[in-house]
Amino acid sequence: MATEHSRTAARLMVSPAVILLFLWMIVPLGMTIYFSFLRYNLLMPGMESWAGFDNYYYFITQPAFKSALVNTLLLVAGVLLITVFGGIALALLLDQPFRGQGIVRVMVIAPFFVMPTVSALVWKNMFMNPVNGIFAHISKSLGFQPFDFLSHAPLASIILIVAWSWLPFATLILLTALQSLDREQMEAAEMDGANWLNRFIYLTLPHLTRSITVVILIQTIFLLSVFAEILVTTNGGPGTASTNLPFLVYAQSLLNFDVGGGSAGGIIAVILANIVAVFLMRMIGKNLES
Amino acid sequence: MGQISLSAVTKSFGDVNVIPPLDLQINDGEFVVFVGPSGCGKSTLLRLIAGLEDISSGKILIDGKDATDAAPAERGLAMVFQSYALYPHMSVRKNIAFPLKMAKLSQAEQDRKVENAARILNLSNYLDRRPGQLSGGQRQRVAIGRAIVREPAAFLFDEPLSNLDAALRVTMRQEISELHQTLKTTMVYVTHDQVEAMTMADKIVVLNAGRIEQVGSPLELYRSPRNLFVAGFIGSPKMNFITGAEAKKHNCDTLGVRPEHVEVQADGPWTGVVGLAEHLGSDTFLKVNVPGVGDLTVRVSGEMNLHHGDQVTLGPQSGKLYRFDANGMAL
């Protein structure tokens, strides 16, 4: 498959995608970098001036930054933890034969199709609302004081909402992987006297490694930029208790109109994502090659 | 017409030289078989002729015209792949018609040629099926059908029978031979199976590590192999090679004798013990350990009442000994 003809053709065929993605990466990113060195506020057009690293300095030293950074990482880690462990458990359960497998599977997948704004609003109002939410009704009927989730545990609540959206994804991928597990291998292990736990640790888990990698990779990409759920539920608050990096940048640039500061924040978010990306790429590079 | 000539053709993948300079002439109407162990470069050579790979240097002429830089489609050759490479989403009819459609033939013309090819290949009843609904042999015939409708200058076959079971392989082998006799078109056929090479070829090209070891008709190669490699590759079971003192007696480095040329002789030079006896009825294969000579494989016609542990005395038929020098070349 490799004549000069086909190689030339291949270069031609791949170039639109490469050029577009390159432009997409380089033009706005270049502008962001440029803006990040300007004193630039949308409320004061025409007043742009060179700021050097001031924007970075102010962005990083503002108290909100540290909490945003921590919140971003907690959000990613929290959701990954819940979805990976929950996903494995659910996949193991759904892999067993039982009546109505098809229907249960359809129910489990459903949250994946729900757009973030809807899931956030529904959880916020119908479930976590301290007066009329279902959780409030339940605690009242048990004689407890209703808990105001979004005021007292805003980040944990958002983690719960996001995890609900992503649990189906993890479950589905892991379930598919489980179903491709070699049954004869399992039977051989059983003949060899391996009990359920041993079979799980030595056969099932290694078999799932690849899919767990995929789950972590794909989810991290999306989780690093969770935005709508925060915008709709807590608006980053109370204070900055549920502000993550994307939300902080959004607030700075489009709510405070501080383009320079927002851009500096954007670049910092890109750098953070790249650190995570390098880490992840190493991991999948190893796991996806085979 | 279907004359192909390669002159000083080489191929390297990166630093790896797969085909050292190679010359080969394939005449019109010939059935040429490239044979050799896996990795010998025979498939690469075929793909170079097809135009699916670029040659690194040298020249390919098809019917006297320089085709070195021509795209596969422009060379007027048809190829049958090892995996058949049928288009799974098309019916048999559409599969066979595809080259005609690409050549922009009229629908009526396409239909006529497809029907014709289907009749030759006994596929008329299967034209509206998908490849997935066919047996291995039928798929093979569809692949051949797709090749013949183009009326190519030459057919290229890349190990076409290796995915079939043994019985079917024999049948298809005969069908391809008959097809060659009917069409009289040049065929270039790649296989690692020397039986296919022997039974089908007008001309066998034995390849080893990209080099041509010998070119000749099947019986030429059988009767007078040029070197140890060809001697060992052509013929089944393999020729026995004897080295050491016994070879020295015959003034050579390696002495070769084919299993079918060893007889049980009361006064033969080699006496040994039967290690293994395979009784097929028509033939008996013996593996005999002869002290000082080594294991000899012997093929005896008909039934022979010898078993493990029996002692037997053997000797070569007169004039059927092959002698090779230290470089492995025939003397």
Place this chain on the structure above:
Amino acid sequence: MSRKSTPARQAVVTVAAWTVGFLIFFPILWIFILSFKTEGDAIRTPLGVLTSGWTFESYHEVQERSNYLLHFWNSVVLSVGSTILALVIAIPAAWAMAFVPGKRTKDLLMWMLSTKMMPAVGVLVPMYLLFRDFGLLDTRIGLVVVLTLINLPIVIWMLYTYFKEIPGEILEAARMDGANLRSEILYILTPMAVPGIASTLLLNIILAWNEAFWTLQLTTSNAAPLTQFIASYSSPEGLFYAKLSAASTMAIAPILILGWFSQKQLVRGLTFGAVK
């Protein structure tokens, strides 16, 4: 498998699976139920909700208050448009990478995927300004372009993994049969890859339908898809449970139904070819 499926064990599994499935699905079921209640009934205790009467009132009110059909149509145009555009760009690129791999193909793929790693906020400001200056704010065309670019790496990656499974010999056969590149891709590769292309298409329509960063930032009303339509219920209308439920049901129903119907193709698509 040699699992001893005793009736007792099977009963436990069945109950457990149904319970978990029901709990995960419950929020969706609940908004569906609430959407048929009056505002007064919708904030009662769960038992009160279930025993109260049913009504279509909320759906009427939502449609009166905002133009659902416009936002629905915007969502369709954005998700389908961007996905098809991405496919048109991605099919040739994936062909090239899958069938004419070079030394740098793997790196190129990784690079493409890494553009997905760039957080949207990193380029929010310039995108916003570019959109403003080119008059693209709140237009469908602008958003289609952005969504195409966002999903392009995933589309290419998915198609690449599907194309990799198609034996190269078949394409070579087409080439021997006289097909040029266009015919090879159009008549052989694309039809053979239909299942893969379909699941790529579906997954990306879903991703684009639910995309809620750029759609919220770059649209306000005319081009606003359903994500924005729902976000406008954030507050204080959010306290009107029945209306919020009706609007939510209308926003997720189309893609939920599509998703359920195409479950099988999706599962393969979701795994990005990494899990067989």
